[in-house]
Amino acid sequence: MQRSPLEKASVLSKLFFSWTRPILKKGYRQRLELSDIYQIPSADSADNLSEKLEREWDRELASKKNPKLINALRRCFFGRFMFYGLLLYLGEVTKAVQPLLLGRIIASYDPDNKAERSIAIYLAIGLCLLFVMRTLLLHPAIFGLHHIGMQIRIAMFSLIYKKTLKLSSRVLDKISIGQLVSLLSNNLNKFDEGLALAHFVWIAPLQVALLMGLLWDLLQASAFCGLAFLIILALFQAALGRMMMKYRDQRAGKINERLVITSEMIENIQSVKAYCWEEAMEKMIENLRQTELKLTRKAAYVRYFNSSAFFFSGFFVVFLSVLPYALIKTIVLRKIFTTISFCIVLRMAVTRQFPWAVQTWYDSLGAINKIQDFLQKQEYKTLEYNLTTTDVVMENVTAFWEETSLLMMIMGELEPSEGKIKHSGRISFCSQFSWIMPGTIKENIIFGVSYDEYRYKSVIKACQLEEVAVSLVVLWLLRQMPSQDKGNSTKNINSSYAVIFTNTSTYYVFYIYVGVADTLLALGFFRGLPLVHTLITVSKILHHKMLHSVLQAPVSTLNTLKAGGILNRFSKDIAILDDLLPLTIFDFIQLLLIVVGAVAVVSVLQPYIFLATVPVIAAFVILRAYFLHTSQQLKQLESEGRSPIFTHLVTSLKGLWTLRAFGRQPYFETLFHKALNLHTANWFLYLSTLRWFQMRMEIIFVIFFIAVTFISILTTGDGEGTVGIILTLAMNIMGTLQWAVNSSIDVDSLMRSVSRVFKFIDMPTEESKPPNKPFKPSKDIPLSKVMITENQHVREDDIWPSGGQMTVKDLTAKYTDGGNAILENISFSISPGQRVRFQHCLLC
Numbered sequence: 001m002q003r004s005p006l007e008k009a010s011v012l013s014k015l016f017f018s019w020t021r022p023i024l025k026k027g028y029r030q031r032l033e034l035s036d037i038y039q040i041p042s043a044d045s046a047d048n049l050s051e052k053l054e055r056e057w058d059r060e061l062a063s064k065k066n067p068k069l070i071n072a073l074r075r076c077f078f079g080r081f082m083f084y085g086l087l088l089y090l091g092e093v094t095k096a097v098q099p100l101l102l103g104r105i106i107a108s109y110d111p112d113n114k115a116e117r118s119i120a121i122y123l124a125i126g127l128c129l130l131f132v133m134r135t136l137l138l139h140p141a142i143f144g145l146h147h148i149g150m151q152i153r154i155a156m157f158s159l160i161y162k163k164t165l166k167l168s169s170r171v172l173d174k175i176s177i178g179q180l181v182s183l184l185s186n187n188l189n190k191f192d193e194g195l196a197l198a199h200f201v202w203i204a205p206l207q208v209a210l211l212m213g214l215l216w217d218l219l220q221a222s223a224f225c226g227l228a229f230l231i232i233l234a235l236f237q238a239a240l241g242r243m244m245m246k247y248r249d250q251r252a253g254k255i256n257e258r259l260v261i262t263s264e265m266i267e268n269i270q271s272v273k274a275y276c277w278e279e280a281m282e283k284m285i286e287n288l289r290q291t292e293l294k295l296t297r298k299a300a301y302v303r304y305f306n307s308s309a310f311f312f313s314g315f316f317v318v319f320l321s322v323l324p325y326a327l328i329k330t331i332v333l334r335k336i337f338t339t340i341s342f343c344i345v346l347r348m349a350v351t352r353q354f355p356w357a358v359q360t361w362y363d364s365l366g367a368i369n370k371i372q373d374f375l376q377k378q379e380y381k382t383l384e385y386n387l388t389t390t391d392v393v394m395e396n397v398t399a400f401w402e403e404t405s406l407l408m409m410i411m412g413e414l415e416p417s418e419g420k421i422k423h424s425g426r427i428s429f430c431s432q433f434s435w436i437m438p439g440t441i442k443e444n445i446i447f448g449v450s451y452d453e454y455r456y457k458s459v460i461k462a463c464q465l466e467e468v469a470v471s472l473v474v475l476w477l478l479r480q481m482p483s484q485d486k487g488n489s490t491k492n493i494n495s496s497y498a499v500i501f502t503n504t505s506t507y508y509v510f511y512i513y514v515g516v517a518d519t520l521l522a523l524g525f526f527r528g529l530p531l532v533h534t535l536i537t538v539s540k541i542l543h544h545k546m547l548h549s550v551l552q553a554p555v556s557t558l559n560t561l562k563a564g565g566i567l568n569r570f571s572k573d574i575a576i577l578d579d580l581l582p583l584t585i586f587d588f589i590q591l592l593l594i595v596v597g598a599v600a601v602v603s604v605l606q607p608y609i610f611l612a613t614v615p616v617i618a619a620f621v622i623l624r625a626y627f628l629h630t631s632q633q634l635k636q637l638e639s640e641g642r643s644p645i646f647t648h649l650v651t652s653l654k655g656l657w658t659l660r661a662f663g664r665q666p667y668f669e670t671l672f673h674k675a676l677n678l679h680t681a682n683w684f685l686y687l688s689t690l691r692w693f694q695m696r697m698e699i700i701f702v703i704f705f706i707a708v709t710f711i712s713i714l715t716t717g718d719g720e721g722t723v724g725i726i727l728t729l730a731m732n733i734m735g736t737l738q739w740a741v742n743s744s745i746d747v748d749s750l751m752r753s754v755s756r757v758f759k760f761i762d763m764p765t766e767e768s769k770p771p772n773k774p775f776k777p778s779k780d781i782p783l784s785k786v787m788i789t790e791n792q793h794v795r796e797d798d799i800w801p802s803g804g805q806m807t808v809k810d811l812t813a814k815y816t817d818g819g820n821a822i823l824e825n826i827s828f829s830i831s832p833g834q835r836v837r838f839q840h841c842l843l844c
Helices: 011-016 018-029 046-063 069-107 111-166 169-174 177-187 189-197 200-267 269-274 278-328 333-375 403-411 441-446 453-462 465-480 505-521 529-552 563-605 607-654 656-661 665-715 720-761
Strands: 393-398 418-422 806-814 821-830
Touching: 011 018, 018 607, 018 665, 046 069, 046 111, 046 665, 069 111, 069 200, 069 333, 069 720, 111 177, 111 189, 111 333, 111 607, 111 656, 111 665, 177 200, 177 333, 177 563, 177 607, 189 333, 200 269, 200 278, 200 333, 200 529, 200 563, 269 278, 278 333, 278 529, 278 563, 333 720, 403 656, 441 453, 453 465, 529 563, 529 720, 563 607, 563 720, 607 656, 607 665, 607 720, 656 665, 665 720
Parallel strands: none
Antiparallel strands: 393 418, 806 821
8 A cells, every 4th residue: 555645745735635636636547456545544543543442441341330332432532523513513604694695785786775785796705705614614524523433433343343252152142243244334334424413413403593593683573483384394304203213123123134144144155055945045035125125115215205304395484484574564685585595504404404413313322332232241251371280170160061062161162150170371272163264375374473484384284285276376377367258247447337237237227217217207295205116126126136146156156255245235235225325316316406496597597697507517527527437446445345344253253262262362353453444544535535526516616606696796787686586596506516416426326336236146147056936025924934945846756766865976076167176086876874974174
């Protein structure tokens, strides 16, 4: 990795994120490699962050009977968290001041108020400066909060992994790998995504109080009619939120059940194939998925109505605020347009920012409590060395065991009911289950200790690994040769499309866009429901296709994939398809239509403004295309960097007895931190380039608003209403277009999950098996009967054999195509009733 330009960047370069330009240029011109990514700052390293949080957590455990993880997090991150919150508050305050200047500008065009016409230019300059100030405050604040969220996630990732290595075997028997993956992926990602919204739990009420004071000055008591409507709407949203949380909690249990079974299937895929359990496993998982999707649809519909409430509420807020005042007194245009601007900000605070903040705190505190419960689980007790003996001594030990349990008790994995076990020296342990850590042969042999050349070569010679090394070199050379298979191929990563198109995926992409088209054609409040329903249906089909492809893929293909990567597709990517993608696409379409309508109205009222709109749209398209070339590659590298984290977790759990017996926990913690740092480097660079793009987009919008303001002031003449409409819509465009841009980037980023799922769908299938008919889960079939697979041969007594016999002749087997044969020309026969035992040895 290269040294980051951030280390030597100036204050202005950090403020405007200009230090990211080298990576943006390189990503636009060529394909990015891992070596192009910048090193992370030392403050973001997993070693530093985990040490800081672990020290505070140990302090919390030592000082209190009821320790709280949130107290440890507060002592680590609260100061910077509040600093960026204050910057965010100052940026939000500018939104409340802008309508005041807007009202003064509109008032200057009143025929009875020509005295203020001379200061209209100065008011416009002040209004534009407020937008500039808002840009300089909000972007560093939001980036800083995202940065803190990333640091919290890294620190808790490390804390959870260290705790996993210390858990007792009895606790581990009750925790599945799928549950741990869900704890790490689904819960900790909330800090990355939602910490920037957490401050609105106090910013929004202060902003509402300020806005209501300003509206009272304009409309007196009638201003509270609009606020009352927003409060009722917020209560309605809160009721929907409680309903959604009920569905989410129920759904979380079903997701855990599915991931547990999926994880067991992935880990034991060879046994599944050996016993021909593919169909049974597919039925079981799809049955759970069917129940999960029922709750997913209910939660998505509730979220859709919650989101729709924001878009249709704008008119009613303004109407209910202005109407009572207009009926009692006459109202001037200045007050109407100022009220509209105030109500736009008020609506955002009451119906979006505050509910999102409450939801963020609810999710974050729930995740912290789950992690806190996990960190307080029972740990295994390491046996103390007794230097008075050189043997393993057991005194008055009472336990119920088999051979394995006795060995586990000697290693400290199990505790005896009574008595003591003493030993001295080191333990040499070889598990009955084969386990190899991810890495090179050399790393597996030295296993975290200092390199001893004599010992290393002795192991190589004893295990006959020279021949294995030669075969691996040959296999590597074969893989470097260009493939001649051009069918069913995927596009290069540098493609600017959000979806990687394959032969299989074309139908589903068409299905998605049909849902989008239906949404645009439908009218009324329910126009988004077809889109949400269609995308969840797509997610259901994609999960089924991916599960079927994994189960029917040959073992040679599955051996090239890591268990953590496969599990990540079924957990993280499917969660994105279920939860984030439908509502994000809906919001993007709504926002895009609002922006297009506002630009059209402004252009009709003042054709000169359309001339300013054309270069802005062109700049937006060019800048977005320039950014996406790099961002797509960074997201791909980030996704690839995420899989080793879960792979290392899975590997550590499988070999936990071995690494504990040899005392290699610190070495594996170092490897885990290395994987975390690799992912952090990609994620931090993506966040920085994303903020570079968003800041440039807002600068373009500010320039557009400046042009609109001065064009309208210099060319409108005495048109008070025309100036009000133009400037009000221009201010609305500013906020909405920025939101739409963010949504477009989110849609592009989320569609990467779709492309990764398609890669698994297009895996080759086993040639010996005919394609199975797609399984359709039934509502009436209980889960206990799903595993029953009917044997049709039993019905025909003449065909089904009375005894089992196996004959193998000239069998040659390989792990991968092009690899060396692990079995060659093997022939044997097993008679009915004969018992056979196969012995095998593990080379290293």
